[in-house]
Amino acid sequence: MLIVTKPGISQETFEALLAEIKRQGYTPHVSEGESHTLIGAIGAPPTPELMEHFRALPGVDQVIRISKPHKLASWEVHPEPTVLDFPTGRTGNGHFMVAAGPCGVESREQILAAARYVKRHGAQMLRGGAFKPRTSPYAFQGLGREGLELLAEARAETGLPVVTEVTSPDLVDLVAEYADVLQIGARNAQNFALLKAAGGSGKPVLLKRGMSMTLDEFLMAAEYVLSEGNPQLVLVERGIRTFEKATRFTLDVSAVPVLKAQTHLPIWIDPSHAAGTREYVTPLALAGIAAGADGIIVETHPNPGEAKSDAAQQLPEEAFADLMQAVRRLLPAVDKALAVSA
Amino acid sequence: MLIVTKPGISQETFEALLAEIKRQGYTPHVSEGESHTLIGAIGAPPTPELMEHFRALPGVDQVIRISKPHKLASWEVHPEPTVLDFPTGRTGNGHFMVAAGPCGVESREQILAAARYVKRHGAQMLRGGAFKPRTSPYAFQGLGREGLELLAEARAETGLPVVTEVTSPDLVDLVAEYADVLQIGARNAQNFALLKAAGGSGKPVLLKRGMSMTLDEFLMAAEYVLSEGNPQLVLVERGIRTFEKATRFTLDVSAVPVLKAQTHLPIWIDPSHAAGTREYVTPLALAGIAAGADGIIVETHPNPGEAKSDAAQQLPEEAFADLMQAVRRLLPAVDKALAVSA
Amino acid sequence: MLIVTKPGISQETFEALLAEIKRQGYTPHVSEGESHTLIGAIGAPPTPELMEHFRALPGVDQVIRISKPHKLASWEVHPEPTVLDFPTGRTGNGHFMVAAGPCGVESREQILAAARYVKRHGAQMLRGGAFKPRTSPYAFQGLGREGLELLAEARAETGLPVVTEVTSPDLVDLVAEYADVLQIGARNAQNFALLKAAGGSGKPVLLKRGMSMTLDEFLMAAEYVLSEGNPQLVLVERGIRTFEKATRFTLDVSAVPVLKAQTHLPIWIDPSHAAGTREYVTPLALAGIAAGADGIIVETHPNPGEAKSDAAQQLPEEAFADLMQAVRRLLPAVDKALAVSA
Amino acid sequence: MLIVTKPGISQETFEALLAEIKRQGYTPHVSEGESHTLIGAIGAPPTPELMEHFRALPGVDQVIRISKPHKLASWEVHPEPTVLDFPTGRTGNGHFMVAAGPCGVESREQILAAARYVKRHGAQMLRGGAFKPRTSPYAFQGLGREGLELLAEARAETGLPVVTEVTSPDLVDLVAEYADVLQIGARNAQNFALLKAAGGSGKPVLLKRGMSMTLDEFLMAAEYVLSEGNPQLVLVERGIRTFEKATRFTLDVSAVPVLKAQTHLPIWIDPSHAAGTREYVTPLALAGIAAGADGIIVETHPNPGEAKSDAAQQLPEEAFADLMQAVRRLLPAVDKALAVSA
Known part of the structure; x- marks a missing residue:
């Protein structure tokens, strides 16, 4: 000091x-x-x-301050890159994963259809929100427990592990009962009670960067999860808030190399929320991969026109298939490999 | 549309x-x-x-969108300015209030000393955090229930109503048992589970703007509280995150007239968190008042050098007294009056 | 270091x-x-x-860096506040001035009408653009030399000194021939060739902050003017670019006390460009004054509906008169006085 | 409308x-x-x-506004992608170019050494500043005309076309006499007098995005150049100013697909100024390419420790060679080809 x-x-x-x-x-x-x-x-x-x-x-x-304030997330404390293992693949240290699925779970048909095709096109994880944090109290808030059950059914059929958001400490137990990975969203990235509860759940956590969080603050939020004894944590850059409104948020692609210089944790990119519109999702996903990301989480919906949230940024199946093909072409050029989902 | x-x-x-x-x-x-x-x-x-x-x-x-998305906060639904009444004063529609006190409740001596002098210099409400949301898990997290009890003791002695932060839905009942006003902090401004729980508590709520929230989103967050049937809500501008780092946050003083054009709710300014350093607190407080604010919430500590959080932005007693004097001179020039605390 | x-x-x-x-x-x-x-x-x-x-x-x-990079703008080099003198008033060290007039000079009738009423309502300086920097090449670019001549005519009639923008180093001589004060606009705030040329003109300079300039950079831009031997410089906060779009720019009212802590130069506020819409101009002007500004520069137009640039933010005469009245009420409460234009 | x-x-x-x-x-x-x-x-x-x-x-x-304000830059007016031809390569429509060299021309030895190795490692254009816009008047301002002569000498020896910055309208003729491409820097991106002068020079122009320019404003700045009859224009994303300070600026990689959806002009990335530190230059360059960029402009210096400006972000030769190798591996995966400099 x-x-x-x-x-x-x-x-x-x-x-x-x-x-x-x-x-x-x-x-x-x-x-x-x-x-x-x-x-x-x-x-x-x-x-x-x-x-x-x-x-x-x-x-x-x-x-x-001369020394960095984070400890458990740092290379000093943990000099090997963290790798998370799932039945369908790994992320970290050169292993790349794709999580994909709709913004929200809306019906049995919708989530099963999505699960089947995201698996068929090569994704290793299914995403889908059961509890939706919405800016407006008058917007669709998710199916809740029923959504969790539908995700479990989709996992049973496809073998894909499931990532879904948890929005409040008192929901952690319920969500952890069903999900393979607990997602903490950007608006809760400094909800410290929730970070601690998720850290204590024993489940892997996927933490999104808050829309105006510095990378130092992001690492301190990671510290809240890690200091509960949970080493299985993925950090996700999903766009920050800037003056530029051509995209919903500004993907801070520099976050990938900057975070990698400071932490052993896997770093993912969420191109869907940054873009806000489907035509920019693939270029942003590829940019993130080229910058060194260990995974992406992408929104895709069997019928985007019927989606109850974030409709404009969800890819229809064909566009998702194109994305996966572009990802597969890109990965070897940056020394990464995509796990083949069994 | x-x-x-x-x-x-x-x-x-x-x-x-x-x-x-x-x-x-x-x-x-x-x-x-x-x-x-x-x-x-x-x-x-x-x-x-x-x-x-x-x-x-x-x-x-x-x-x-042509029409605004918020309803209950709008002038259309509620054409009269909302006024909140406390034993020591009112806020809204020309009535001005000052809430003051330390960032965190640290000891019986500290909070009682602060309560006494903030009352003596003319404040109408006592602030002080018992549950502290801290960026780092290794920082002081507040005294919890003990802090609430100390606040209640300070109220009993001085007659000042108490505002204190609630950080998690499961703490709302506990905090509401002690506090006169529930504060929701900037980092929880889109913690929708918390907004609903606070809205349902029956207590007045003081909601701070998130550091990267647009004013439209701020009004939508207000809607979460109001739609639980709670009409007693104050909105607080406390600085937004921008590229400029000369102050801790950039006080968006325009938020005062912009919000007033759209909502009947009282609008306050928090100059302490925006400034981040005590020498700018008074100019920012005065700027907010001149722009039309209905109240301010200010941090002051009997001994800032010993404060366990936000030490640099807390005013010592003399500086707080000077602030109150400057406020008293300014208010009549903008057609506002400060209640005289009994 | x-x-x-x-x-x-x-x-x-x-x-x-x-x-x-x-x-x-x-x-x-x-x-x-x-x-x-x-x-x-x-x-x-x-x-x-x-x-x-x-x-x-x-x-x-x-x-x-431990020491600040600016020299001539600093209190260390110049421990007395700089005061600029005009036939109609002074600015700095407690002396307050108002410059007002249309965004652009559009016709003889328009500028004379504006000059007469801004003087009548108590302003000490006339503003009006002859060379307009416009975002689009297809927008009105100003009357050029003819505009300068009309400004000189308005000065001759009213006695108000004239401030007008210079947009290129090769125009400095021409503009300096007519104007009393050279304005450098936000988009040219780091046009270093222009800063030097204006610094060398011998005329007072009014320098606006660039829309994404830090205050340190603003002081370094000031240094370009001062280091040409020109001590007559006013710094103007006119709003910075942030994520918030409810106003055209975000008035960084903190800039006033922060700059005053670091420099002896007079600090003004431009509430018109920050607001972007006339209804917020007066609250922002008052906020700036309460924060300690030494002057304001405001846009007003005899017939805003006919204005060729920035129409929505120019006050009609009655609104300008109201603003001046509010300013006059506020100034004594912050220990400032408005010069009475002879 | x-x-x-x-x-x-x-x-x-x-x-x-x-x-x-x-x-x-x-x-x-x-x-x-x-x-x-x-x-x-x-x-x-x-x-x-x-x-x-x-x-x-x-x-x-x-x-x-419903229709976009830019015309000549739009696909509607010019439905074919613009391609710029140089003796050493092309940019646009699948053709990729690398411009590289030191931030500033400092000496004959320095610029010749740089020119030789950037050519040897596969770059098609030499960059180097003779007129440097510097934030501080006390910083190195460039060698001026002597720098231009040294660039011409380096071109004569290596055959690489030369891009160099022009900072003032009255320098356009001089710089155009020596340079193959005129660069307009971020701080001058809305210096409209300069944009027009460069547009009228007949030389290709490389225009950098201002640090707080929206993409719409960037296209309007392009319009200033194009409307002077100059169709040879490259737009460069070089990072925008945001709250995040881990990098010097935040590379807005989304600018590449967003601009490509709106304009036929080639889009380049400047990873050096965005990164601000050499360790992040290569990941950002690769990100830009994966997002669809038609070229990059990169800073490299034979001896960065001796550089007179932006020392920390300039790559030494070996790091530049590694960058070129990574670029060469990446390009085919995104259907682009690097011209082979003769």
Whole structure:
């Protein structure tokens, strides 16, 4: 931690600051500049509180963190890339997976039809929302438990593991009973009670980046899951909110290499929510893969015109088949392989 | 709702679109342009699903909402400004209130000291967090129930009503037992399960804008609370996330007049979280008031250097006293009055 | 300047780094942390190139500037607030000015009518564009020299000094011949050739913040003007680009106190371009004043429905009169005074 | 153009609006909703002024453009993809090019060394700045004419065409005398005087997106160049400004498919300025290619540690060679081919 003093502070204030640094268990190294003085406070990585504490003291201009605040997600603590195993494939360390399916589970026919064709075209996981977080209370909120049962039925028939969203801590047990992977959505990415509950469920978690979360905050949210003892976590870039409205969100494709430089966790891309319209889904998926992603999660619907949510961004079957073909062509050029679903 | 067709769509596709508009209970009015055709679909305000449904149909380029999606928050449904009454003052329709206190409740001494001086300097409500949503799992998470009890003790002594944050649906009953006003924080502003639970509590709710929420989304989040039958709601602008990092967030002061044009609810400003550093708190508070805010919620701590969260943005007592004096000078110039706390 | 090394660099790399720091004329102060080492490089404020040079060296993780990069705009170099004097008033150090007029000069009748009523309602300066930077090449580009002549005629009649935009270095001489103040617009805020030319003109300059400029960059743009020997400079916050589209731009009202903490230059607010629609102009103007602004520049048009640019944000005369009345009420509450135009 | 009226406007205001629509040469088609009335104004694509004119009229709530404002850049006007031909390769319609070289021309040795190795590793164009737009007036501003002469010498030796930045209209003739392609940088992307001058030069232009430009504005800036009669234009996505600071700018990779859906012009990616640090340059370049880019422009320096600008983002030779190899592997998987420089 580096503490920068304000120009012209008194000797007394400066001495009090040094004393406080020592009292907190740190060793101060002082470097005097022309206008500011730098104090390197050497010791354990500081807690956020401690940094705020120093920032609030008289005479302090800035407190700069040198070490990263996340621990369990870091390469330092876990020098091998994390790989998640599923009956149908693996993700991480060169293994690539595709999760696909409709935005929401809407009926038995719909989810079974989707499950069959996403498997046929090579996906390794089925997605579908039973509990839908919707911006408007007047919008379709999902089938709830019935949706979970339909997902389980689709898994029984196709063998595809199922990922579905959980929106509240008190639903974690219910969703974990049915799902293979718990998804936490962008709007809940800093719902810390939910992160902890999902971390404690024992199920793999797929965590989407909040739409205005920095990558550092994303890693701290990961820390909430990991610190409950759950090492099975996938981070998903799904677009951030910017001034540009030509797409629903701006896919921050740089998140892939930046996160990979800092964490051992698999990084996926969700091109559907970033695009917001189906014609841009495939280019964004390919961009994410070329940047190094370990998987994608894509929305596809047997009949998008009838979809009850996010209709415009769900691919019909043929477009999904085209996407899968493009993915299969691209992967070897970036040294990745797609598992063949049994 | 206006539907814009793609250039050069076939007559067949166009007819199918018209038929679907009618089937959904709308009357189409067609205006043909040079390249696009506009179809005004006249009928009830569309649900989000219905708009998505049309956007996903063949031949459709854009679907444009004409009417606003929020209802209960709108002036159309509620043409009188909402006023909330407390034993110490009112907010809305020209009545101005100040809520003040520390970021987190840390000890009996701390919260009682704060309650006493915020009252003495003219605030009408005490704030203080018992459950703290923190970016890092390794940061101070609040005193929990003990914090609520200390707030209740401070209320008993000073007569100030208490506002405190609730972070999870399963905590709503507990917090509502102690608090006069339930606060929902920026990171939970689209935690829909929490919004509904707070809406159902019967307690007034103070809802902060999410850091990347549009004002339309903010009003839709308000709708979640209001549609549970709870009309006592205050909306708080607390800064949005932008590229500028000189302040912790960018106070969107325009939110005040924009929201007031659309909703009858009281609008407050939180200058402390926007500023992130105490020297900018007063100018931002005054800016919000000049723009038309009905109240402010401000952080102040008897000893900021010892604060366990957000230390740098909490005002010490003297600075808070100066803020109150500046507020008192400003209010009459914008036709507002500060209640005198008994 | 602080240099942070990468974890685990070799002794050899570290020694080479220290040698290079010394070779560049700096004294290194080393503080070893657990994973990183901090090197305070003490000496003259570094040029941007030098910081980039160090950032590119092997073993370097971060290079952190401690001192601010701007000089002439800083309080250190110029400890007294800058005040600009005009025949009709002053701005800076408690003196407040209003510049008002149409977006573009469109005709003799229009600009004379505007000049007369803005003076009558108490403004001290007339604005109006002769050269218009327009997003589209197919939009009205201004009257050019004829517009300048009309502005000069309006000044001759009313006594109001004139501020008008210059869009290219080769127009500086021409515009300076007619105008009292040269305006540099947001889209040219990093047109460095133009900044230098305006700085060299000897005329006061009114520089608008670029729509995605940080405040540090804004101060560096100011430096381009000041370093040509021109001390008469006003900085104008006019809204930044964010995700929120309810207003044309997001007025960053925090810019006022943040800039005032760093520079002696007068800070103004342009509420018209931030709002984009006339109903929000007055609340934003008042917010800026309450935050500490030294002036405002406002668009008003005798007949907004006929305006050739930015029609929706220009106030008609009565609304402008109301704005001036609100400004007059507000100023004393924040210890400012409006000059009385003779 | 669609005009939406305010709720509850009088019959008189409405009639006046219809009369004005007709007076401007448009045919109104009226669709009455519950609260608003929609008026489709059918006729020629409206100028920006005309839309502003209507938006300013009494009773008008919104004016919505249906047709796109750009013309010459659009597929409607130019249904074939534009291809630019150079002695060393082509760009557009499946032809891919790489431009590479240092940020700035610093010396004869430096630029010749760079030219030789970028050619050897397969690039088709040499980049290098002679006039540098720098945020700070105290930073290296480029060698000017001498830099242009050195670029010409490097071209003479290697046969690589040269792209270099022009920063002011009065420099266009000079730069065009030496350069094969004129680059307009992000900070000048709305310097309309410069866009026109470059458009009139007869030389191909490489236009970078402004850091906070929407894609619609980018296409309008293109229109400034094209409307001077210059059809040889390349658009470059180089990262936009967002809240995320892990990279220097956020590469908006979606810009590639979005622009391709709207324009026939070649679209390139600049991964160097987006990344800001060399370790992310290759993943971003590959992402851009996978998304459909027709070329990339990359910074590489024989000795990055000695670079006078943007040192940290310039690749040393070996890293550039690795990038070219990765590009060569990727291109066939997305149906593109790299020209072989003779």
